[in-house]
Structure formats: C-alpha cells, structure tokens
Amino acid sequence: xxxxxxxxxxxxxxxxxxMLMRRSIVKLIIGLALLSQAANLLVFTLGRVxxxxxxxxxxxxxxxxxxxxxxxxxxxxLTAIVIGFGxxxxxxxxxxxxxxxxxxxxxxxxxxxxxxx
Amino acid sequence: xxxxxxxxxTSIRSAAAMGLWLILPILIPFLSAVAxxxxxxxxxxxxxxxxxxxxxLLGAGVMLLDSVWRDGxxxxxxxxxxxxxxxxxxxxxxxxxxxxxxxxxxxxxAVYSLGSMDADRERFGYYAIFHILLMGVCxxxxxxxxxxLYVWFEVMLIASFVLMVLGGERAQLEGGIKYVTLNLxxxxxxxxxxxxxxxxTGTLNMxxxxxxxxxxSAPGLTTALALMFLVAFGIKAAxxxxxxxxxxxxxxxxxxxxxxxSGLLTKVGVYALIRVFTRLxxxxxxxxxxxxxxxxxxxxxxxxxxxxxxxEVRRILSxxxxxxxxxxxxxxxxxxxxxxxxxxxxxxxxxIVKTNLFLISGMVLHLRGTHQLKNLGGLYRAYPGxxxxxxxxxxxxxxxxxxxxFFAKLALVRAGLExxxxxxxxxxxxxxxxxxxxxxxxxxxxxWKPSGEDDPPPTxxxxxxxxxxxxxxxxxxxxxxxxxxxxxxxxxxxxxQLLGM
Numbered sequence: 001x002x003x004x005x006x007x008x009x010x011x012x013x014x015x016x017x018x019m020l021m022r023r024s025i026v027k028l029i030i031g032l033a034l035l036s037q038a039a040n041l042l043v044f045t046l047g048r049v050x051x052x053x054x055x056x057x058x059x060x061x062x063x064x065x066x067x068x069x070x071x072x073x074x075x076x077x078l079t080a081i082v083i084g085f086g087x088x089x090x091x092x093x094x095x096x097x098x099x100x101x102x103x104x105x106x107x108x109x110x111x112x113x114x115x116x117x
Numbered sequence: 118x119x120x121x122x123x124x125x126x127t128s129i130r131s132a133a134a135m136g137l138w139l140i141l142p143i144l145i146p147f148l149s150a151v152a153x154x155x156x157x158x159x160x161x162x163x164x165x166x167x168x169x170x171x172x173x174l175l176g177a178g179v180m181l182l183d184s185v186w187r188d189g190x191x192x193x194x195x196x197x198x199x200x201x202x203x204x205x206x207x208x209x210x211x212x213x214x215x216x217x218x219x220x221x222x223x224x225x226x227a228v229y230s231l232g233s234m235d236a237d238r239e240r241f242g243y244y245a246i247f248h249i250l251l252m253g254v255c256x257x258x259x260x261x262x263x264x265x266l267y268v269w270f271e272v273m274l275i276a277s278f279v280l281m282v283l284g285g286e287r288a289q290l291e292g293g294i295k296y297v298t299l300n301l302x303x304x305x306x307x308x309x310x311x312x313x314x315x316x317x318t319g320t321l322n323m324x325x326x327x328x329x330x331x332x333x334s335a336p337g338l339t340t341a342l343a344l345m346f347l348v349a350f351g352i353k354a355a356x357x358x359x360x361x362x363x364x365x366x367x368x369x370x371x372x373x374x375x376x377x378x379s380g381l382l383t384k385v386g387v388y389a390l391i392r393v394f395t396r397l398x399x400x401x402x403x404x405x406x407x408x409x410x411x412x413x414x415x416x417x418x419x420x421x422x423x424x425x426x427x428x429e430v431r432r433i434l435s436x437x438x439x440x441x442x443x444x445x446x447x448x449x450x451x452x453x454x455x456x457x458x459x460x461x462x463x464x465x466x467x468x469i470v471k472t473n474l475f476l477i478s479g480m481v482l483h484l485r486g487t488h489q490l491k492n493l494g495g496l497y498r499a500y501p502g503x504x505x506x507x508x509x510x511x512x513x514x515x516x517x518x519x520x521x522x523f524f525a526k527l528a529l530v531r532a533g534l535e536x537x538x539x540x541x542x543x544x545x546x547x548x549x550x551x552x553x554x555x556x557x558x559x560x561x562x563x564x565w566k567p568s569g570e571d572d573p574p575p576t577x578x579x580x581x582x583x584x585x586x587x588x589x590x591x592x593x594x595x596x597x598x599x600x601x602x603x604x605x606x607x608x609x610x611x612x613x614q615l616l617g618m
Contacts, residue, residue, distance in 0.1 A: 020302070025294065032301050039309040046316030073315060076264055080308055083271045087304075090278055091297055097282070098290040113292040114365050 005045045012038035025095045025105050032091060036084045040077045047073030138184050139193045139206050141177035142216045142255040145170060146223075150248035160239055167227040167244040174251060175220030182213035190614065192261065200261075201322035207261030210611035211461055215258045215388060218468045221593075222380040223251045225586035229476055230373045232582025233483065238284050238371065246283070250276035250377070257385050264311055264321045266389065267304070270353070274300055277382060280374045281366060292366030299362035303352035310345035317342070327396045336401055343398035343405050350393065354386030356446055357416040360439045364423065367438070368431035368488070372479030375431060379438055380472035384464055387445045391460065394449055395615045402452060410450030414541050417443030417548040424555045430478045430488045430563065433555060434471070437514065440548060441467050447545060448529055451536050457612035459528030462605055466521040466597055470510040473590035477507045480583050481563060490559070495568025499576055504564045509591040511560065513598070515553035521594050524601035528608075 012034050019031030053068040099105050149170030156162045185191055185208055193206040208216075227247070234243055253273025260266050278300075282293040315321055317338060318329045333339055348359065355363040363383070367375055390409075398405055420440025427433045445467070448460025478488065480503055485493055497504040513520035526549060533542035597604060 020298070028294070028298060032298065032305075035302065035305040036308070039305045039312070042309050043312030043315070046312050048316075072321070073312065076312065076315070079264075079268060083268070087271065087275060087278075087301060090275060091301070094278070094282060094290065094293055094297060097285055098294055101285065101287050101290050107294075110291045110294065113288050113295075113369055 001049050002045060005041065005049065009038050009041050009045065012041065023107050025099065025107060028107070029088070029091055029095055033084075033088055036080070036088075040080055040084070043073050043077050043080070136191075136193045138177060138181040139191050139208055139259065142174055142181060142220070142259060143206075143252055145173040145177055146248040146252035146255065149173070150245045150252065153245040153248060154242070157242075158240070160236070163239065163244045164231055167230060167247060168224065170248055171220060171223035171227045171251070174255070175217065175224055178213065178217035178220045181208055182210070182217055185210055185213045201320050201325035204265050205261035205322055205324075206259050207323070208259055209614045210607065211388075211391070211615055212258045214461070214465065214607075214611065215384075216255050218384075218465060219251060219254050219258065219381060222377065222468060222472050223247075225472060225476065225590055226373050226377045226380075228582055229376070229479070229586045232580035233373055233479055234371060235284075241283060243280070243283060246276050246279045247377070250280060250381075252276075254381050254385055258388060261323050262321050263314065263323055263326065266392075267307055267311055270307065270385070270389075271304060273382070273385065274304065277378065280377070281370050283374075284371065286369070288369040292369035296362050296366040299352060299359075303349050306345060306352075307349035310342060310349055313345070314342055323392070323396060330397055330400065333400075339398065339400050340404060343394070343401075344408075346393050346398070347390070347405070347409070350386050350389045351412070352386075353383070354390055354442055354446070355383050355439050356412050356442055357419050357439075360416070360420070360442075363439060364432060364435045367435040368429065372431075372475060372482060376472045376475035376479070379434065379475050380468045383438060383442055384445075384468055387442060387449075387464065390446065391449050391457070391615065395452070395457065396617070399452075406450050406452050409446055410538065410541055413443045413447035413450050414544045415443075416440065416446060417544055421548045421551040421555065425551060425558075428490045430481065430490065430493075430559060431475065433559060434474050434478060437474075437552065437555070438471060440552065441471065441514070443548070444526070444529060444545060447541055448532065450541075451532050451538060452616075453532055453536055454609055454612045454616060454618065455528060455535065456532035457615060458605060458609035459525065459532050461608040461611050462528055462601075463525040465604065465608070466513070466525045466594075469590055469593050469597065470513050470522065473510040473587055473594065474507075474514065476583070476587045476590070477503070477510070480506075480579055480587065483579065483583065484577055490562035493563040494566045497564040498568075500579075503579065506587055506591055507564065508560070509594055511556040512553075513594050515556050516549045517553070519598045521597035521601065524598065524605065528605060 016031045016034030016038055019027045019034060047070045048067060050067045050069045055064060055068045055071055057064055102110060149166055153163045153166050191208045194200055195204045195206060250273060253269050253276055256269035257266055257273060260269055278297050281296055282289050318326055320326055320329060330339060352359040367378060417440050420436050420443060424433045424436035424440065427436060445460045445463050448456045448463065481496065482488055484500060487493060513522040516522040516526040526545065530542050530545060
C-alpha cells in the first residue's frame, strides 16, 4: 500500500509542477491544487498506513503496543484541506478577476510588474 | 478557557495574568477584526478600531516582553492539554520583541491609512483584513508548535493575498498572481516537510522536536528535512534565489499595504528560519549553516544590484528588502551568540526603517503623484521637512553612524571577524556601500535635482496622518541608534535564549 501511495504522490507532484509551468492561468490553479493534494497524501502516508487498528488502549492494558493508525496526521490533513479549500477558492476568484482585467489568460503577457517602465 | 503555566512558581492569579499576556497579542487583533466586520459600513468606527486595536496590540506586546524579561520564557498550554500533545504557545525575548514590533508597525500603518487609504478599499473591509494579518503574524511569533506555525502562516498569507489585490487594479492583479502562486508553493513544501518531520519523530512540539532530532541517528534524513524547511521559509523570507515574487508584487498595492508587508511579512520568514535553525536543525552545522551563509552573501549582492538597476522608488526599496534579508540570514549562518544578537538587532532596526521608507515614498506619491525617479525632482526645495525625514531612515539603512543601521552592521561584522568568515564580512561591507549609493540615487533624483518642469507643480500640504507615523518612526530610528548599547545587550540575551545557553 505504501509503495502504491508513494507512486501516486510522486505522480501528483510531477503533474502539479508540470501544470504550474504551463502558460495558462487556469492550469496554474490546477497545478496548485495538485501540489497541495500531493502534500496532503504525503502527510497521510507518513502517518503509517495501518488497517483495522484504531488508536484505542484496550481495557486490560495501560499503553498501546504494536502498530496503530495514528490520528494526528489525519487531523493535520483535515486542517490542511480546510485551509487549502479557502486558499484555492480565493485563487480561482483572483485568476478570474485577473483574466477580466488584463484580458488574457497567458502568463507571459502578465509581465508588466516585472519590467522597468 | 483554562490555562496553566509550566516552570513558574507564582500565585495562581499572576500566573493567569502571564498566560493572558501570551494570548492577548493574538486575541486583540482577532477581536478587533470581529468588531470591524460587525460594524460593516460604519467607516468612522472601523478607522478608530484600526488605531485602537493596534495600540492594544502594542500594549500587550510590551507587557509580554516585561513578563518574559522578569520571569524568563513563558509557555501556555492551549486548552490545558499537556505538552507535547496539545498546542503550546511560547514566548521568549525574541518573540516578545517581534510582537512589539508588529504592534508598532501596525499602529504606524493604521494611522497612516487614515490619511492615505481610499474610501472604496476602506468600505470593502481593509481594516478587518489588516487586523487578521496582524493576528497571523503574532500567532506565528508566539507558537511553539510546528504545525500551528503552518496554520498561522496560512492565516497571514490569506490576509496578505486579500490586501495585495484589494482594489483590483491591473498591476495589483498581475503582481498578486505571482505572489499567491509562489507563496502557495512554499506552503505546500512547508506542509510536506512538517508531515515528514512528524513521520520520523512523532511529535510537533518544537521543544520536543529539538530533543528528539538531537538523538536521531539518521544524519542524511535530518539534513534533507532541514533543506526542505530552508527552501519553504526561504521563499517566504525572499532569499536568493527564491525572491522573485517580492519585486514583482510589493510595489503594486497602496503604499500603506506595501509598508506593512515590507516591515512584517518577510521578517516572519526570517523569524521562522531562525527558530528552526537554532533549535531543531543544528546536527550538521558545517553543511546547513555554511549553505545559509553562502545564501546570505548571494542574497545581499543580488538584492542590492537589483536595486541599482531600478528607476521607481518603491521597486528600489523592494530590492533593498531582499538585500537586507541577507544580513539577517548572515547572522543566523554564523550561529554564535554575537552573530545571532546582531541578526536580532538588525531585524529590529530593519523593520522600523524599511516601513518608514515605504511610508515616506507614499508621501512623495501624495505630493507629486508618481514614483518614477525621472518625473520627480525639486522636492528638497519645496518640502525640506519631508526631505530630512527621508534622509534619516535612508542613511540608517545604508549604515551611517550614529543611526541604528550602523550598530546592527557593526555587530554582524564583528561576529564575522571573530568566527573568521572574512568573505561574508567583505560582502556585507561592499553591499552597504552600494546601499548608500542607491539611497543617494533616490535622494539626488527625487529630492535634490531641480524639478523637470518649467513652472514647479503647486505646493500641497501633507496630512497630519502621514506626518505622525513617519516622524515617529524616524524618531525611533534615532533612539535605537542612541540606545544601541542596551539594545545590543538585550539582543544578545535573546540570542543566548535561542541557543539555549
């Protein structure tokens, strides 16, 4: 399972970076979304994927022994997903406004702020 | 809410009071933002709240520093969950000083906004977002939990995104896209690094992390993690070669917003770098901190050379932020108490001076309606007061004695000589000469040279709301220069606390 997830994460990072380097601002949004999903999945996988072992201490024991599904990374991802949702919603609106104002979706035409007038 | 204080043996009442000082710098901006949002459409109230909230933040910062100075490091376990399981708020001298600076810059910019922000931006929630930005900044300064740091970074970022593009001018949107994209990439990298860190150590509490990373026997993995954090925070701090979002965007929003960003945002990145590379990643100093030192030198040089090539006041100042970040990172790279103390002193000096320079550039914009050097001129003849006001932070930035920048650079250069890092010392001194050159370029072009037009533009008066914060910050620059001795002692103590001495 970890191996499969590792490949999925790598694929997501590669696809995200590829999309970020395209010239269209719509692909920019997709790239950013893919990157943040890749990071979320990475955090999830690093919490060690365990099946059917909830982090509950049995009645006859004092501490947890053996592998268990760590809830902390999942809580982290939940937070990160919520933050990512807000940020991406903002980015989509920003990109739409930029498209309406500048009149192009090509990042190469948005260099005015980088040039010396 | 309940809270406990660890490590202090004082009565419950004063313990509660100390926890209060730790939470107030986050709570005051939050409540101010809520009050401002509730009073949607009531501009006079929102404007008053902008000033009141930042005065409150400044006061809370001073009280926090006072209690840290007297009783040592303060911690607060949020929700009474014991460390390392819950979220810890943590304040040492460095973070308390940063909170004060956030309050100070917040106050200066809030007063300045009263006289310079247009009605439309104010109507669409400028002051609410402004408070939320301050909340994010103070939260990042006060957290003792690495994932919580990520959350505060995001709070700060989303507020800064809105401030950056509020108003929706073409340049703002173009600059905003670059700013948003590169900062979101940094956040994704930061999140991944936190995830890996938790995966290998099993904790998120910074004190606990320092302890566990110190005992880890996988040097390759720790170094890789350290470099991930270096890149993630490096983008936010705008170090070489990760700074490109800064000069593309900082000159586009209104001057008050630029000034707020220039004073606080990149410094939060530097703060995070200093936190992480003094407490967590000090296993392979020979590799990581040498790399930081090299980056520092390149950051200084590229920043100042970029500034020399610019002809617009705010773009020159933006490139100088980058070059100055190099000095702060240089102190971190040497990792001795004197070097770190110098870096902390430099941050204090830089935040005050840089914000002031941006605010004064706004005065120039108010008087002449342009930031282009070729269209400016004759300001000294028409407005000698504004001109002298510009000279104080400009000369301080270049490091002329007896202003604050001189002592900040002196401490760093001495630390460099003591540790035998002569190359970086040479770079620092050369860059400060180029800084002087480029400040003199603004002085010559905007203030000294005769006005280009045959009949000079009509004289306008500068509103008090623009005079007050700029004159106040200039006075503070002089005071920092005059009180350099005690402040350096303070910075050294803060540095020793950071290094755990």
